[in-house]
Amino acid sequence: MTAAELIEKHGFHPIVLPDPERETEGCYIGDLLSWVMGKACAGNVWITIMSNVNTVAVASLSDVSLVLLAEGVTLEQSVAETALARGVNVASTDLPAFEAATAIAGDL
Amino acid sequence: MSEFLNFHYDVDGDNFVSAGQASVQVKKNLRQLGLPTEVIRRVSIAMYEGEINMVIHANGGTADVDVYEDRIVIRLADKGPGIKDVALAMQEGFSTANENVRSLGFGAGMGLPNMKRYTDDMQIDTVVDVGTTITMTIRLA
Ligand SMILES: Nc1ncnc2c1ncn2[C@@H]1O[C@H](COP(=O)(O)OP(=O)(O)OP(=O)(O)O)[C@@H](O)[C@H]1O
Ligand SMILES: [Mg+2]
Numbered sequence: 687m688t689a690a691e692l693i694e695k696h697g698f699h700p701i702v703l704p705d706p707e708r709e710t711e712g713c714y715i716g717d718l719l720s721w722v723m724g725k726a727c728a729g730n731v732w733i734t735i736m737s738n739v740n741t742v743a744v745a746s747l748s749d750v751s752l753v754l755l756a757e758g759v760t761l762e763q764s765v766a767e768t769a770l771a772r773g774v775n776v777a778s779t780d781l782p783a784f785e786a787a788t789a790i791a792g793d794l
Numbered sequence: 795m796s797e798f799l800n801f802h803y804d805v806d807g808d809n810f811v812s813a814g815q816a817s818v819q820v821k822k823n824l825r826q827l828g829l830p831t832e833v834i835r836r837v838s839i840a841m842y843e844g845e846i847n848m849v850i851h852a853n854g855g856t857a858d859v860d861v862y863e864d865r866i867v868i869r870l871a872d873k874g875p876g877i878k879d880v881a882l883a884m885q886e887g888f889s890t891a892n893e894n895v896r897s898l899g900f901g902a903g904m905g906l907p908n909m910k911r912y913t914d915d916m917q918i919d920t921v922v923d924v925g926t927t928i929t930m931t932i933r934l935a
Binding site for chain 1: 811812813814817818821831832835838839842843898899900901902903904905907908911
């Protein structure tokens with residue numbers, strides 16, 4: 687399923703979607719950036735509550751398909767612009783990480 | 795020695811909020827060279843970890859990436875405090891990062907282990923109170 691389809695299906699709030707057709711595959715949950723860089727796989731949906739500019743850098747370098755901000759966490763405008771410029775898809779949801787993950791589990 | 799391309803960056807030690815510029819630029823350059831995605835991913839993550847370390851632990855430094863026909867060499871050099879116990883620093887979970895840095899998502903003590911994991915060779919040359927140079931090599935199949 688593509689990032690755009692996943693967001694649409696689950697009613698997540700799209701923040702920036704520079705690469706809507708990107709295929710999502712598997713999921714990684716975590717807020718410690720070096721753990722994410724060590725363990726997340728290319729194409730994963732990354733669920734996190736960490737939403738600073740380093741999140742965008744890590745998402746780009748790790749080549750995840752979508753950053754899903756849980757617990758209603760938002761992204762500052764300037765960080766959203768960086769994500770857009772770097773081709774990083776970002777969406778948010780009010781769901782906690784566990785609920786968000788179980789919701790999308792069947793689609794990945 | 796065969797022809798190679800060199801990318802050189804000065805890594806600013808003041809701004810750890812927006813650190814990682816050099817790694818992002820390297821990722822772009824390697825893409826333009828048409829290297830495999832997985833190689834680009836390994837190089838740019840290893841370099842990012844090293845770049846962030848120079849910013850948060852060593853007040854900045856320089857980064858050089860040499861692209862040869864058969865390998866990529868990343869060299870990160872700083873004039874920071876050096877690493878007292880390299881074996882300890884290499885352990886997963888060891889970190890001296892402060893609260894401020896941790897609140898940004900760093901400080902898990904996973905950076906050096908990631909650099910080792912994603913590269914084929916890693917050398918750490920460090921002298922306390924003088925600085926640290928880390929050289930990483932990724933072989934191209
Ligand atoms: N360039 C450096 N100069 C001085 N000390 C360093 C340098 N790089 C790493 N260190 C020391 O080694 C420790 C471990 O580094 P490592 O990158 O594994 O973890 P971290 O930077 O603390 O956290 P993380 O990388 O998970 O965000 C650091 O906390 C620091 O004490
Ligand atoms: Mg580190």
